[in-house]
Amino acid sequence: MTTLTKTGLLSLVTLTLIGCGDTYSSKDSNNDNNRLKSLNRTVNFLTDTDGMSLYTFDKDTLNQSNCDAECQKIWPLFVGANTTSEDIKVLDGTDHLAYRKHPLYYFVNDNAIGNVNGDNIKNVWHLLYAPKSSNDSQTEYSAETMTQTYLTDKDGRTLYTFDKDTEGVSNCYGACEETWPIYYNSNVQSVPTTLKTSDFTTISRDANKSKTGVLKQTAYKGKPLYYFTPDAKKSGVTKGDWVKGVWHVVEISAQKTSTVVASPYTAEAVEKGKVIFTNPAKCSSCHGADGQTKPLGVDNIIARYGDAELITKKLKDMRDNGNPNNRNSAMVSVASGLSDEAIINLSAFVATLKK
Numbered sequence: 001m002t003t004l005t006k007t008g009l010l011s012l013v014t015l016t017l018i019g020c021g022d023t024y025s026s027k028d029s030n031n032d033n034n035r036l037k038s039l040n041r042t043v044n045f046l047t048d049t050d051g052m053s054l055y056t057f058d059k060d061t062l063n064q065s066n067c068d069a070e071c072q073k074i075w076p077l078f079v080g081a082n083t084t085s086e087d088i089k090v091l092d093g094t095d096h097l098a099y100r101k102h103p104l105y106y107f108v109n110d111n112a113i114g115n116v117n118g119d120n121i122k123n124v125w126h127l128l129y130a131p132k133s134s135n136d137s138q139t140e141y142s143a144e145t146m147t148q149t150y151l152t153d154k155d156g157r158t159l160y161t162f163d164k165d166t167e168g169v170s171n172c173y174g175a176c177e178e179t180w181p182i183y184y185n186s187n188v189q190s191v192p193t194t195l196k197t198s199d200f201t202t203i204s205r206d207a208n209k210s211k212t213g214v215l216k217q218t219a220y221k222g223k224p225l226y227y228f229t230p231d232a233k234k235s236g237v238t239k240g241d242w243v244k245g246v247w248h249v250v251e252i253s254a255q256k257t258s259t260v261v262a263s264p265y266t267a268e269a270v271e272k273g274k275v276i277f278t279n280p281a282k283c284s285s286c287h288g289a290d291g292q293t294k295p296l297g298v299d300n301i302i303a304r305y306g307d308a309e310l311i312t313k314k315l316k317d318m319r320d321n322g323n324p325n326n327r328n329s330a331m332v333s334v335a336s337g338l339s340d341e342a343i344i345n346l347s348a349f350v351a352t353l354k355k
Helices: 008-013 069-074 175-179 267-277 308-321 329-336 340-351
Strands: 037-043 046-048 055-057 088-090 097-099 125-127 139-141 146-152 160-162 200-204 216-220 247-249 251-256
Touching: 146 247, 267 340, 308 329, 308 340
Parallel strands: none
Antiparallel strands: 037 146, 046 139, 055 125, 088 097, 146 251, 160 247, 200 216
């Protein structure tokens, strides 16, 4: 990580966040459009009435279990009977219960209530984050919560996959593509940590079927990506998850909330930091509206950093220790007036500007 120079932090209070467009698709008008991001949400998972965790299997198809006898030694079936629930039903000719057509299982190594040892095993077994509207008498919601990290576009809008698609092929056309607008980014260059840009490809859509005329679509590991219209283009909204049992957020990771150290660099902090940065009395004339200008001719473009913790450390040092190394006096003056909260907010915002 490059060390901030004595003039390099001048832009921390002046940058302007690139605005959102009016359409769902990325226009590639600037590098920020080439980024994919992630957000966290806190969710309960589905259990049986004793509190034991239930799982789904990616290799199953709708209403069909593909876990054979050997598989079931590790993943015992969750069995029961049909009730009045619209969500929990038995598979035809069996007593194996499914949630919205997805067969449900236990994990043999979950030995106590609250165990989630089967989650994400081989990336095909997953806890079930069912919407709270589910009310079958044979299931409950976990007492503990998970913090799930999921994929979004550059503006924090949730991206979804469709179970009825096949690898590299979209089966969402007509009214479907109006409710589930296509996500397309022709040049994905930056993705959340643990993901690879090579996992994101472009597929072609069928011009004879498309109602909207969008003929290119971005896919993640072969799965086409979509938005959900009722999310209203808002950051952090996940209304499309588990709709009709076939639409899902793209999970990046998940862990017990009790083990997660909450980050102060939230979406709310970014917005508050933006307000401070866009104050015309601050430093935008030095570093540029997008943080790409060299301040006072020094090759220290602030948009490079992208590390909120580093920026916080530098700002606090400047505020608390003044000007021992001939730092720029204007920046020292600005930093001296910042509260801890303001520094967190500024740092959160600056970190979003990395190119």
